[in-house]
Amino acid sequence: MxxxxxxxxxxGGSVVPRILWRYFKRHDPKMAQRFPQYPVFEExxxxxxxxxxxxxxxxxxxxxxxxEETLPYFIYRLIRGAYIFEHLAYLELRYTPYLRTPQYLEQSERIDAMTNIVKIVGKASQVKEYPIVISQILCMHSRLPYEVNKAIVDLAAQMKNYVCAIDVAGGDSHYGERLDEFIDLYKYARALGLNTTGHLYETSDGCYPELLPYLMRIGHGIQIPLKFPELLPEIARSNQCLEICPTTYLKTGNLENLYELKTVFDRCFEAGVHIAICTDNAGLHNVRLPFEFENLLTQDVIDFHQLQACQNFAFQHAFAWPYKKPPASLLTGLLKDKSLQRS
Structure with a gap:
């Protein structure tokens, strides 16, 4: 189970390298010529x-x-791997729909085309043989104009059957000069009843306390316990969960080694701040969620008690998980019922 x-x-970062390389080999001669052998592409x-x-x-x-044509191909393979190899019961996929629309269209046409992208992702995510609860988070983007970002918020509000939240992405160092815009957009989103998360406090250049009051979860947020631990009590009171993606910080040069995250986990647990362990870009990293768990354990960043707590926090803070308990608790209940039936 x-x-x-x-x-x-x-x-965008969920496609594992071998699947992407095979796609290029079959459909993109230019990329196939650039990377004729898989090991070179993987590296x-x-x-x-x-x-x-x-x-x-x-x-x-x-x-x-x-x-529009290829999204079902990539999503099916994503879900298959997530269920079989990662044992996921729940997954929130985030992306910027505008960036999946044809670039030759005018801006207004691309905005209109976003609706179909969300529908395609939603329908392609319903794979009966791999029963995972999947919902979408639509990302505003630091390099897109205000009009497009507002349209993304409006689309999220119109398509709550597929979308569970909004986010802002594109590199947290780029928010500063447009901070008022993003604050207004988050205020607007909350007024529409949308759940919110956001890439924030990932790097030392992305620390904007002005945005914190509008977020229900914090994408990454590692700089808070590392450099601004005085913020942790308020984070705990606000029940804001940090979405920690361990391998990302090594791939981006943000941290030198995983053990630096021990301070993040220890300070958050001491302050009562919840953490969900996530993958961020499982394909780019070629690392799956169970390996994130194992790496943190074997490198003494967390212990088993903390790991189990983080696994439970993920379901507790999931925007679209339809049950009150994690699946392990549901399975325990089913097994107890079976034992009673046999007796």
Whole structure:
């Protein structure tokens, strides 16, 4: 039975390298010629980058091929792997729908085309043989104009059958000069009854306390316990969960080693701040959620008690999980009922 929840996974970074390479071999002669052998592509796709901005450039590689026609292909394989190899019962997929629309269209036409993208992702996510509860988080983007970002919020409100929240992405160092815009958009989203998360306090350049009051969860947020632990009591009172994605911080050069996260976990647990362990970009990292758990344990970043607590926090803070308890608790109940029936 699937047991885990991943609250922070980008659609663009979710495609595992071998599947993306095979797609290029079959449909993109230019990329196939650039990477004729798989190991060369895997090394390029998964290697460590110097900065978050350099790392995010890889998303454009996938966004360009995630079109209306190809999205079902990629999503089916994503779900199959998540269920069989990661044992996921719940997954929130986040992405910017505008960036999956044809670039040759005018801005207004691309805004209109976003609705179909959300529908395609929603329908493709319903795979009967792999029963995972899946919902979408629509990402505003730091490099898109206000009109597009507002349209993304409006679309999320109109399509709550597929969408559980909004986010802002694109590199947290780029929010500063447009901070008032994003505050207004988050206020607007909350007024529409939308759930909210946001990439914030991931890097030392992305620390904007002005945005914190509008977030129900915090995407990454590692700089809060590392550099601003005085904020933790209010985070705990507000019941804001941090979405921690361990491998990301190594791939972006944000941390030198995983053990640096021990301070993050210890200070959050001491303050009563909840943490959900997530993958962020499982394909770019070539690392699955169970391996994130194992790496944190084997490197003494967390203990088993903390791991189990984080696994439960993920379901507790999941925006669209339809049950009151995690699946492990539901399975325990089923097994007890069976034992009673046999007796």
């Amino acid at each position: 699937a047991l885990y929840a991943d609250l922070h996974r980008h659609l 390029f796709y998964t290697r460590k980058r110097k900065t978050l901005d350099e790392y995010l450039e890889l998303h454009t590689l996938v966004e360009n091929v995630q079109t």
